[in-house]
Amino acid sequence: MNFWMQIFANPELYAATLAMATPIALAAVGGTFSERTGVVNIAMEGIMLVGAFFGVMVAAATHSAWLGMFGGVIAGGLMALALAWPAIRLQSDQVIVGMALNVFAGGLTAFLLNTVYGYNGTPTSTPSLPIVTLPWISHIPFIGQVIGQHDVVVYLMFLFVILGHFTLFHTNLGLRMRAVGEHPEAAETVGISVVKIRYLGVTIGGMLSGLAGVYLSLGMLSSFEVNMTNGRGFIALAAMIFGKWTPFGAFGAALLFGFATALSIALQGSGVSANLVGILPYALTIVALTGLIGRSRPPAADGLPYVATK
Amino acid sequence: MTPTGRDHLIFRAREEMSCLALLEIRGLCKSFAHVVANADVYLDVEAGTTHAILGENGAGKSTLIKMISGLYRPDSGEIALDGAVQHFASPRDAILAGIGVVHQHFMLIPAMTVAENIVLGTERQRDAATPRQSRLLFNRKRAAVSVQELSESLGLPIDPWAKVETLSVGMQQRVEIVKALYRRARVLILDEPTAVLTPQETEELFAVIRKLNQDGIPVIFISHKLDEVRAVASTVTVMRAGKTVRTAPVADATAAQLANWMVGRDVILQSRKEEVAVGDSVLEVKNLRASDDRKTEKVRGVSFSVRRGEIFGVAGIDGNGQTELVEAIVGLRKVNGGSVHLLDRDIGHMSVGERIARGIAYVPQDRQQDGLILSFSIAENLQLREVSKAPFSRRGWLTRAAARKRAQQLVEEFDVRPPVIDASAGSLSGGNQQKVILAREMSRNPELLVAVQPTRGLDVGAIEGIHRYLLQLRAEGRSILLVSLELDEILSLADRIGVMHAGEMVVVMDNQNVTRESLGLAMTGKWSEKEAIS
Numbered sequence A: 001m002n003f004w005m006q007i008f009a010n011p012e013l014y015a016a017t018l019a020m021a022t023p024i025a026l027a028a029v030g031g032t033f034s035e036r037t038g039v040v041n042i043a044m045e046g047i048m049l050v051g052a053f054f055g056v057m058v059a060a061a062t063h064s065a066w067l068g069m070f071g072g073v074i075a076g077g078l079m080a081l082a083l084a085w086p087a088i089r090l091q092s093d094q095v096i097v098g099m100a101l102n103v104f105a106g107g108l109t110a111f112l113l114n115t116v117y118g119y120n121g122t123p124t125s126t127p128s129l130p131i132v133t134l135p136w137i138s139h140i141p142f143i144g145q146v147i148g149q150h151d152v153v154v155y156l157m158f159l160f161v162i163l164g165h166f167t168l169f170h171t172n173l174g175l176r177m178r179a180v181g182e183h184p185e186a187a188e189t190v191g192i193s194v195v196k197i198r199y200l201g202v203t204i205g206g207m208l209s210g211l212a213g214v215y216l217s218l219g220m221l222s223s224f225e226v227n228m229t230n231g232r233g234f235i236a237l238a239a240m241i242f243g244k245w246t247p248f249g250a251f252g253a254a255l256l257f258g259f260a261t262a263l264s265i266a267l268q269g270s271g272v273s274a275n276l277v278g279i280l281p282y283a284l285t286i287v288a289l290t291g292l293i294g295r296s297r298p299p300a301a302d303g304l305p306y307v308a309t310k
Numbered sequence B: 001m002t003p004t005g006r007d008h009l010i011f012r013a014r015e016e017m018s019c020l021a022l023l024e025i026r027g028l029c030k031s032f033a034h035v036v037a038n039a040d041v042y043l044d045v046e047a048g049t050t051h052a053i054l055g056e057n058g059a060g061k062s063t064l065i066k067m068i069s070g071l072y073r074p075d076s077g078e079i080a081l082d083g084a085v086q087h088f089a090s091p092r093d094a095i096l097a098g099i100g101v102v103h104q105h106f107m108l109i110p111a112m113t114v115a116e117n118i119v120l121g122t123e124r125q126r127d128a129a130t131p132r133q134s135r136l137l138f139n140r141k142r143a144a145v146s147v148q149e150l151s152e153s154l155g156l157p158i159d160p161w162a163k164v165e166t167l168s169v170g171m172q173q174r175v176e177i178v179k180a181l182y183r184r185a186r187v188l189i190l191d192e193p194t195a196v197l198t199p200q201e202t203e204e205l206f207a208v209i210r211k212l213n214q215d216g217i218p219v220i221f222i223s224h225k226l227d228e229v230r231a232v233a234s235t236v237t238v239m240r241a242g243k244t245v246r247t248a249p250v251a252d253a254t255a256a257q258l259a260n261w262m263v264g265r266d267v268i269l270q271s272r273k274e275e276v277a278v279g280d281s282v283l284e285v286k287n288l289r290a291s292d293d294r295k296t297e298k299v300r301g302v303s304f305s306v307r308r309g310e311i312f313g314v315a316g317i318d319g320n321g322q323t324e325l326v327e328a329i330v331g332l333r334k335v336n337g338g339s340v341h342l343l344d345r346d347i348g349h350m351s352v353g354e355r356i357a358r359g360i361a362y363v364p365q366d367r368q369q370d371g372l373i374l375s376f377s378i379a380e381n382l383q384l385r386e387v388s389k390a391p392f393s394r395r396g397w398l399t400r401a402a403a404r405k406r407a408q409q410l411v412e413e414f415d416v417r418p419p420v421i422d423a424s425a426g427s428l429s430g431g432n433q434q435k436v437i438l439a440r441e442m443s444r445n446p447e448l449l450v451a452v453q454p455t456r457g458l459d460v461g462a463i464e465g466i467h468r469y470l471l472q473l474r475a476e477g478r479s480i481l482l483v484s485l486e487l488d489e490i491l492s493l494a495d496r497i498g499v500m501h502a503g504e505m506v507v508v509m510d511n512q513n514v515t516r517e518s519l520g521l522a523m524t525g526k527w528s529e530k531e532a533i534s
Helices: A002-008 A011-036 A044-062 A065-089 A094-120 A143-147 A152-170 A172-182 A184-189 A194-221 A232-242 A247-266 A274-278 A280-289 B003-016 B061-068 B091-097 B114-119 B140-153 B169-182 B199-214 B226-232 B255-263 B322-330 B352-357 B367-371 B378-383 B400-413 B430-442 B460-475 B487-493 B516-523 B529-533
Strands: A131-133 A149-151 B023-032 B035-045 B050-054 B076-081 B084-086 B099-102 B187-191 B219-223 B235-240 B243-249 B281-291 B297-307 B311-315 B337-342 B360-363 B448-452 B479-483 B496-501 B504-510
Touching: A011 A044, A011 A143, A011 A149, A011 A152, A011 A172, A011 A194, A011 A232, A011 A247, A044 A065, A044 A094, A044 A194, A044 A232, A065 A094, A065 A194, A131 A152, A143 A149, A149 A152, A149 A194, A152 A172, A152 A194, A152 A247, A172 A184, A172 A194, A172 B114, A184 A194, A194 A232, A232 A247, A232 A280, A247 A274, A247 A280, A274 A280, B023 B061, B035 B050, B035 B061, B050 B199, B050 B226, B050 B255, B061 B099, B061 B187, B084 B091, B091 B099, B099 B169, B114 B140, B114 B169, B140 B169, B169 B187, B169 B199, B199 B219, B199 B226, B199 B516, B219 B226, B226 B255, B235 B255, B255 B460, B281 B322, B281 B479, B297 B311, B297 B322, B297 B337, B297 B479, B311 B460, B311 B487, B311 B516, B322 B360, B322 B448, B322 B479, B352 B360, B360 B430, B367 B430, B378 B400, B378 B430, B400 B430, B430 B460, B448 B460, B460 B479, B460 B487, B479 B487, B487 B516, B496 B516, B504 B516
Parallel strands: B035 B243, B050 B219, B050 B235, B099 B187, B187 B219, B297 B504, B311 B479, B311 B496, B360 B448, B448 B479
Antiparallel strands: A131 A149, B023 B035, B023 B076, B076 B084, B235 B243, B281 B297, B281 B337, B496 B504
16 A cells, blocks of 8 residues: 555656656647548657657757757658648548558668668767756646656647647637538538648648657657657557547547556556556557547548549 | 720629629530530529529539539630629639539538538638638637528528537528528529428428528529429529520420420320239338437337338438338348338348348449449349359359359340440449349349339439339239338339338328328328328
């Protein structure tokens, strides 16, 4: 009993939860944007990986973590365009394109890591993103320890979750995005360009996934390792579905997954099998993807190519 | 003189000629790959009138509408509004010019509210009516208020906060009309607006159309139903094979004339039926209950029987349990309660295959989705149902030669065109696809044929053919369960008619004692025993 109290009363656990939830929440909000406009995005894993690599590469080359972040986000956006073009213009099967991109991203980043940096990996001099300490809040007991001091991307994540919700549900653009994802023909007949809106949705999604990747490489480690996303893109996919295609929902689901990960770390060396707890986020993913917990309804035109008539 | 100056003068001149021809179509042409969809289409629509466009399926009405609404670009010809020639590059251009279209399949987003649907696409416009509308932010409340104000001023009240998916079809249509007028439509085009409505809802729609006319808004009313055209329009233009063949005041044209122009030959408006001795009951349905995919009960204790040599028609508005009833009978849907007997045997819990073996044949509603495998050849489609039997296979091996011979026979017997058994089913026209299905189902000499909307979307010629086959089957002493949304089809074919409403069979009557009005009442559930007696 005492043992569990110690674990759960420790603010470190919750701080770690936030840190672990950040990349998942960012990518999940990104995926929400993509799917709300009707393009299924299972390429978040690959896009994160590319964002992570180019984040480090630009940061190492310019000696600026901020420029690195910028580079990673742009790379994520470009990678998303590689999904958007076949999905929107060529009306390809979006799941297949997404899967191909995941495989491609894994190969591309491993190849570039080897060719550009060789055996030693990314340079140790790569700057990392700053840690921010919130002035007043960090002094509050417990709460301050949980949210008071984090990598800057964690706070950016909060910003983008709120901004994402606001954009989707309180702006004209958001209304149009949702309309395109529900019924593209209806949107087209009232003069909305389905193609433009979908490109925008997918690109925003890619940039957020890119930022999630940057957080992994420049935020947590300041280096890049092969396949360092380690399935987080797919967990983000599950978080997006769990969150019923809303930014706040995605954030809540990401917290759940983050907590499971943080718990498995906290339990290491405690006698409870960390491997067993380590299963948690993945088990939750399966539960989410098979729709066992409450059926959530995807946007009606999600995954359906739109063929414009002329 | 500059071209714009000249246009302006022409515009002025036209204005002075009072409000003649608000919308003019001059020599519009459009072809796709090999098909000429519109050739030399002419149309003059005057302000404040209702102009009907009458034509069979495939006559080119939809193509014309899509060009007027900016979805298609014409190959040649002109569209002019108020005398000014328009070049619509997109639906947006057409909307801005004042073209309002209510499509046959509503362009509404079910998951969104009425107000969101109506405002969508115009939220960024700022003008006199919506002075404080923000370019960036979407304000639900403001949208709802402006929609409510407009709908009330038009005399078409709707709840702006209601989700579209919760509205009846008639209400959804009203949302579409308000949506068009919200965009300041100067011409309103209604594409087959009555196809989904009850007779009562149709009357309401006609009242709305007349009111719009009074307000000076012309309505283009697309239809293939003669009665409706005669009831609501003042002018009618008949289209056939992509051309406008005739324009006349409705008052000057008889129904027979209109039908003649539409089809290009004399049409028999009624199918002739032989007397067939009715035998014992073949299908007995008792207190049947079944739910739809969302687990809501759609069939709530339905009982009826179909006798030998009889066509039993099931009428009703779409979505009142007909689909679920049929699926429960053919075995595609689990039965919640009650029983289904075929020739005195309980088949209610048998698999589809067992039911087929006992003599049920099925013509599904969606011939392309459920009736055929479009990428398979005609021959393959013809053997699908009984592929494990001779002549299609022996001991598990396909017997190709015998199967092909059989297919060739059927194709000839049922007059499938072209009679090429290796052509893919997807390459056939709708009418010929339906013939392939009928050939497959009827050639098994079924005890009971269940046909759902067998003539949906077919032209008059093909409909005649399908009806002839159904009557032939009846003459052979077989039983037919016919489900249709077309009252005329039910009235001209069925011996007895059962009307479905809200999952119940409200009434079963002999065709002789039935009027369209009483059917309409029963379809809306407003049926009482008293009326049955009187």
